[in-house]
Amino acid sequence: MSSSPANPKEEETSTPRDFIRTMIDSDLASGQHGGRVATRFPPEPNGYLHIGHAKSICLNFGLAEEFGGTCNLRFDDTNPETEDPEYARSIQDDIRWLGFEWDSLHYTSDYFDQLYTWALELIEKGKAYVDSLNEEEIRAHRGTVTEAGRNSPYRDRSVEENLDLFARMKAGEFADGAHVLRAKIDMAAANMKMRDPLLYRIRHAHHYRTGDRWCLYPMYDFAHGQSDAIERITHSLCTLEFENNRELYDWLTAAIGIEDPPHQTEFARLNISYTVLSKRKMLELVEGGHVDGWDDPRMATLSGLRRRGYTPSSIRAFCDRIGMAKANSVVDVAQLEHAIRDDLNTEAPRVLAVLRPLKVVIENYPEGQNEELDAPYWPHDVPKEGSRALPFSRELWIDRDDFSLEPPQGFFRLAPGREVRLRYAYFIRCERVIQDETSGEVTELRCTYDPATRGGKAPDGRKVKGTIHWLSAAHALPAEVRLYDRLFSEENPSPAKSGPDFKQFLNPDSLEVIERAWIEPSLASAEPGSRFQFERLGYFYLDSAAARGDKKVFNRTVTLRDSWAKKRPRAAKPAQSRQPKTQRGTPPKPSQPATPPTERPLSPEQTLAFEYYRDEFEIPPSDARMIAAEPVLDTLLVQAVQAGGVPTSVTRWLVHELPASAREGGIEALPFTGAEIAELATLLDEATISGPVAKKLFTELLETGGSPRQWVEERGLQQITDSAGSKRSSPATANKSPPTATARKASSASSSAKSWPRAEGRRIHNR
């Protein structure tokens, strides 16, 4: 875009003029960089992208689009010990998912030869030297923020000696840490980054791209600006913590004689309330099992947001709207939620679902009769066409929240004697309430309908205050629904560096699993990865990664705005959803988070079992609860543990793999016992077999029974242990386990919508 808009006053609604765009405007006006705009997104392939990266991606790629420039993707892979092609793959997937495409793809490791040549030049010019102090000595010589550093005794080595040493460093003559190459600048500089910064370190490590060709690796500062220069980047944008590096960036590009060098500009990184956005903390959540992997829908990773149901356009809109500045700030998570609601309002078809079912019998509707009602997919204000048939019959499900025995002020849903509209159907009136004699729990509503109100309008013109959603009990389909909420209950989970651990602010109610929700029959053909609005409840995403067999799993992306819940905070959590805490038996440990409410209360025996599994077996509460509530699972777990199985490993198979249908016939109908499941779990834990093999064997076990261990021996299914791989240094291992956990999950997901790279080969040495 070399010409400015005809009318400078013209409104630029799509892209606000932040300080970076303003700067580029003036660069262009003054003819900097020959009128070119070239940016780049330079991630290190050592972790998954999160929404903070999305801000940078939108900035860099957005600028290229707006100014008719280019944007490269460059993997800043200068540290062989933490990087992995798996990450590089997922990063590319995420960028494309967001809707951007790079002009060209580069790796800093492709520039290692050029970088080395420049290092030689620096030595020849007397601007760099080989230092032989050890790590501790270097630190001691660096001084502190208030005291100048001291020169290294090796600082004045001759050019010849430096050249010789540096060549031998490259040749592999020295051990890690024996020497480093440093820039010769000023050990008394007020800017710590200028106190003879390290340029190269020796690292006898295998690089995922250059293999064993190098044992000498450039530091960030010696690689980044030069890579920008090689790619002829004009505007090098990064986050605030690199401000101090800018002086060095400029020194280095000048020292090697770059003409028209790129310039670095810093902006504030993104923070969002009620969440954490740092690789370290996110890794801690994954490794501590506080979330279910990097793509857990509660994580702010792009993969997590994707599984939560966020659209790429909503994330882009969010990034546009939060602005770009240099002040450290925390964006309200409500801003993100607004972005996705705003997008889905016009994109998600409306359907009906009942989360906490309450039976309604229409007494004056003939038994055995049913009819179909036409229901549009879109509300009147969304200009889209399309509808489906909704079956109606005598017995219905409604949501328990939509009925109140003693309606509070302003409640205009169903209550004794009151009339409401069933969406797209009829007016019904509640005539009688059936309650459990002992507990008083409402178990059923007896209602009458007005046949004249078919379609939802009364010919006599009478009005009803409320419209509620419903489903025909005989036609509804079962589904699992996962209600996600913010991961932390504290707005800022990490208040101070030395403050309390952020994990103590984890929200115990961030996930509620509803195992038996009902969805309308039209959803039988819904494609994984599609999004719906469950009317009056929120937006939901059909998750393919979580599906088990033919069971559909819907993740709640975000609730609808709910001014009623706001007005009456108590009404949001009605008595029905509160879990009756049993008083019998041992009291629950006070340190444990409250049981997430689910639809079915546990018996006293089941509660005991649940608490035991949760506390003694350390099974996650939701899983422990599911097992305790299900006799077949309960028996299998007990059998498995008696046979020596590790409870948490066995649980994975019981809860996440065993199809619901297998529980129907009772324990006797199964061709296997818990002992075989324990055997299988152990084989996998020991890494005797791989995940896919384990899954195959499990399928076989379900059908025919038998001994997994025996099969493995008979058929030679053992994995080959890669001894070369296991020699990899240990720091790398810590960073490698997360992608593996994710990859394992991806490979167990249904075949479609697989967005996770696999890591079959590496699984071997990760256990």
Add this chain to the structure above:
RNA sequence: UGGGGCGUGGCCAAGUGGUAAGGCACCGGAUUUUGGUUCCGGAUACCGUAGGUUCGAAUCCUACCGCCCCAGCCA
């Protein structure tokens, strides 16, 4: 007791000498077969503080206060 940054309503964020945009959140009202959406309207800002320059300052000057970053052979 060094250096580099940043401080505008509850949260983001424009504005760079002429008398405080916009978004989110919040509160009213209208419309509504989603307590959704949409549409109207409203309340919040002495622009970190204190001085100064000027006819006039969020914008210029001075001092002070607060927060963030830098002492990895990480990026």
